[in-house]
Amino acid sequence: MRKAILSFLIFGGLSVPVPAQVDLSGSWAARNHEDAIDKAPGPQLVDYTGLPLNAAGREKALSYSGSVLSMPERECLFYPPYYLVMGPFGVKIWNETDPLTGNTIAWKISGWEDRSPNTIWMDGRPHPSKYAPHEKAGFATGVWEGDVLAVYITHIKAGVIRRNGAPSSDQATITEHFIRHGDLLTISALLDDPIYFDEPMYWTRTFQLDSAPISPAAPPCIRDDEGPQEGVVPHYLPGKNPFVGELTQIYGLPVEATLGGGETVYPEFRKKIKDKYVRPASCLRNCGGPGRGAAPPPPPPTPARN
Numbered sequence: 001m002r003k004a005i006l007s008f009l010i011f012g013g014l015s016v017p018v019p020a021q022v023d024l025s026g027s028w029a030a031r032n033h034e035d036a037i038d039k040a041p042g043p044q045l046v047d048y049t050g051l052p053l054n055a056a057g058r059e060k061a062l063s064y065s066g067s068v069l070s071m072p073e074r075e076c077l078f079y080p081p082y083y084l085v086m087g088p089f090g091v092k093i094w095n096e097t098d099p100l101t102g103n104t105i106a107w108k109i110s111g112w113e114d115r116s117p118n119t120i121w122m123d124g125r126p127h128p129s130k131y132a133p134h135e136k137a138g139f140a141t142g143v144w145e146g147d148v149l150a151v152y153i154t155h156i157k158a159g160v161i162r163r164n165g166a167p168s169s170d171q172a173t174i175t176e177h178f179i180r181h182g183d184l185l186t187i188s189a190l191l192d193d194p195i196y197f198d199e200p201m202y203w204t205r206t207f208q209l210d211s212a213p214i215s216p217a218a219p220p221c222i223r224d225d226e227g228p229q230e231g232v233v234p235h236y237l238p239g240k241n242p243f244v245g246e247l248t249q250i251y252g253l254p255v256e257a258t259l260g261g262g263e264t265v266y267p268e269f270r271k272k273i274k275d276k277y278v279r280p281a282s283c284l285r286n287c288g289g290p291g292r293g294a295a296p297p298p299p300p301p302t303p304a305r306n
Helices: 002-014 055-062 066-070 246-251 269-276
Strands: 026-031 091-097 104-109 118-121 139-145 148-154 173-181 184-192 201-210
Touching: none
Parallel strands: 118 139
Antiparallel strands: 026 091, 026 201, 091 104, 104 118, 139 148, 148 173, 173 184, 184 201
16 A cells, blocks of 8 residues: 555656746737727826825825926836836847756846836746845746746836826835737736735736837937926925816816726726716817827818719
8 A cells, every 4th residue: 555655656746747838938019909098198197097096196196297207317217017018019028048957047028218128037036135126127036827927026116107107116016927828918917006005906918929020128218408407306296286187177077086096996986976977078189080199180071063
């Protein structure tokens, strides 16, 4: 009996299947049908709809002025890794292997001028101490869960997750899943920020394998003097942001919906604001016309018939 059990443990153990792994390498073109307005023309200056901002996150967002990016020391700031699923660009993915074993040591994800390149370590190394320096790309480790690559990112510098200044703190963490189906790659990302969020935020993005190569590295960012006045940091004081209410004028949404919050993420919130919504007489912006940035032009007049 003991010999049978021993034989099972030795030889039966050898038959345990190795976790499936999928090749993620290649150039992946963005398919921006999801949240296309955010990714292309960009959100309104005070549009935090769908973001679970808490009071601190909302005040931080409302203090943001886009002119701050004209300061030389801020012209080359990158977005945090979360922008991988929120930005408009495609990516190139490749792996680094151990020359002796052939095992993948890390996956590399190309950067753009908005986001620094990412490295996902696959060799089992631990995350650094909480006192270690934070980088824009953060520190990412990955493991295979079947044929899905699960990634955990820490040590991220504070930044913005939406181009209108919606913030993320240096205490934020990101959990990603890379799921490949044929020539389609879906990346999901859950951002957990205990400083600026009421609750975690979940986002997905789809890419498609493309034969056209994508540059594997971000182009250099060259600083220049764009203004503003030296010694001035553009910002808005509490209660002074002039763009609060702009989304209300365009779409008729109540201000409380445009400022975000945990409850605004859920469909039940629509019932709360139902009586406060005023439908505009006509569409003023992002109406599906040319460039999706303005109301469609009127049709040409019909030629008169003789």
